[in-house]
Amino acid sequence: MNILVTGGTGFVGTNLIRRLLKEGHIIISVDNYSIGTTANHINGVKYHNIDVNDISKLSNDFDLIFHLAGLSRIQPSFFQPTQTFQSNACGVEAVLEWARAKKTKIIYSGSSSKHHDPYQSPYAFYKYMGEEICRMYRKTYEVPIEIVRFYNVYGPHEITEGDWAAVIGLWRSQAEKGGPITVVGDGKQRRDFTHIEDIVDALILIAFSNETEKEAWELGSGKNYSLLEVYELFKKRFGVEKVHLPDQKGNYRETIREDNAALDKLGWKPKDRLKDYIENL
DSSP states (O other), X not given: OEEEEXXXXXXXXXXXXXXXXXXXXXXXXXXOOSSOOGGGOOTTOEEEEOOGGGGGGOOOOOSEEEEOOSOOOHHHHHHOXXXXXXXXXXXXXXXXXXXXXXXXXXXXXXXXXXXXXXXXXXXXXXXXXXXXXXXXXXXXXXXXXXXXXXXXXXXXXXXXXXXXXXXXXXXXHHHHXXXXXXXXXXXXXXXXXXXXXXXXXXXXXXXXXXXXXXXXXXXXOSOOEEHHHHHHHHHHHHOOOEEEEOOOTTOOSBOOOOOOHHHHHHOOOOOOOXXXXXXXX
């Protein structure tokens, strides 16, 4: 199949592309490299340095589109609301409008922030808007769209430095440098950490299945840990100490997979890999 992956040089996109290539597909990536990096390029993939809002510059036809591009963190969105809107809302509409003439199947990466107050951050609200745009195109234009929601993804090619690093990647970097590990707030907030291999498994199952999900496919491990529990795993592995930072706006108290549709309808079998992953860093 000819497959387009937007955000193809990012964390999830890179891992997905590796799997798709192994399965014999022809892959094209679109990315503006605001978060992704050329270090993630893979031989055999055609990479285009294009913002998704300019996706109409592509003349290719595709059998399938994974729309993963977007600004993916809560805290940076407070300082970049306009860029977050352009990427996470306008970019969704641009991709769907470009693809609707051919009714190409699209897998859209929503966010588990949907289960919290969407008005807590520009990121949460514009991801919510992105999902609603998908539902409108699905109903009005009959574009085949499946929405997925990721829960705290970690694993190979995760970002480990800067504003776009999630907690596991950031702590990995801090621990490898000798610490300390920075814990935001009291550390009692709980997160459903999901390994990238499980995410890729689910994306492929959804993409190549005839099963549909009216709301969204929830892609979480189904188990959550407090940040203090995760810190203890890092301390055991690296011997590092921690320091607490003030709590941040938009910081949810708990995330965990909300339903089992992916397990029941697709046979998806996510695993709790967090302890093994940290032990083997």
